[in-house]
Amino acid sequence: MTSELQTSETTGTAADERAWRAAQYVLGDLSESDADAFELAMLDDAELCELVLNATRLQTGIAVACRESSAETASAVVKLSVVDATPGFIAVRSQVSRIAVSLAGLGLAGILLTFATDSGERSSRELAVVNAETVDALADLISESETTELLALQDVETDVDPALSEVATPEWLLMAIELEDGSGQPQLNEELDVY
């Protein structure tokens, strides 16, 4: 019994080995010398030719099956793309897009507002500091300038000729002024009308 099993296994292994050899031959995995030796063996072994035939059928079938699977996969992708572009999908996608765009817009606006507020506060603070400094500087400048001007005025007043401080106004000039303040204007109009 054991020997029968061993024989069967040996036979099975030998058959598998021949089939694997045939598969390698069809795949082109044998070296040139091995392939030549295999072909010479085929010339005297019809069964080996059948193994090569089966290996070729199987491998070409696998290649064609894989090609068809790839073609179907590609076709499914194309179909999905086409379906995705149908009006129903467009409506749904449009709504989704609107919501997404709205959310994005709100987010962007929030970011900008936050940035602007922060920036405004910061610039106000900076401006306030700058203003305070400027005010101080101006105040210093003004106080200095006032002091200088007052000193200058004092100098001017000081420099005025004492003779001019008391101007002697002639009486005729004072009289003329009084006449103009009183009824001088209508007379002028009358005079204009005359002219």
Next chain:
Amino acid sequence: MEPESPASSQQSLDWQQAVSGDCAATREIIEAACVKWEADLKTFLAGVLKDRHLAEDAFQKTVVRAIETSQSGRQDTLRGWLFQVALNEARQIRREIRRETVQRQKLIDQGAGVQALDASGRSNDLMWMVDTVLVNDDLAVAIRRSLAKLPADQQEVVRRRIYEGQGFAEIAAEMKLPLGTVLTWMRRALMRLREDSGLRELWGN
């Protein structure tokens, strides 16, 4: 043409009957045999030559040669003898290709689109398998079903080696597996497919 059991085919076309008759009868029997086993012979020749068009040429030459040399047959069966004739024709074609390898290489360098051949005149390109018309729809469907039954790793190795034409070393590197493991998976996968009942039924073996 549906593949058919070699055993049953051999019964219908007896080699002794072919060689014992007159020339006309022999020619008729051989022609009938070539028609009957045309698909098998072409598939076999494609496996030997790795080129569908060369296999077509080799088949035509096989038919002519078989008719010319029918009296010298040594095989026990007509089918076996036809495979022997076909293999000889294929080897002859390859010898001619080998002689023309240098010339073909020049054409390849000029971008003439001639299929790449190595120094032995053998093609290492497996595209002939994908481009073949030797596989009918039923067989393709059956093989897809059988492939789906294999473990995913074995499917991947088979697909990469046969469909994508990657070498085993390349597959092992890309799948981060030892070369021996990849070879074992390939061998197991092919063995399982050979033993798949659906495919055996279809092939009549």
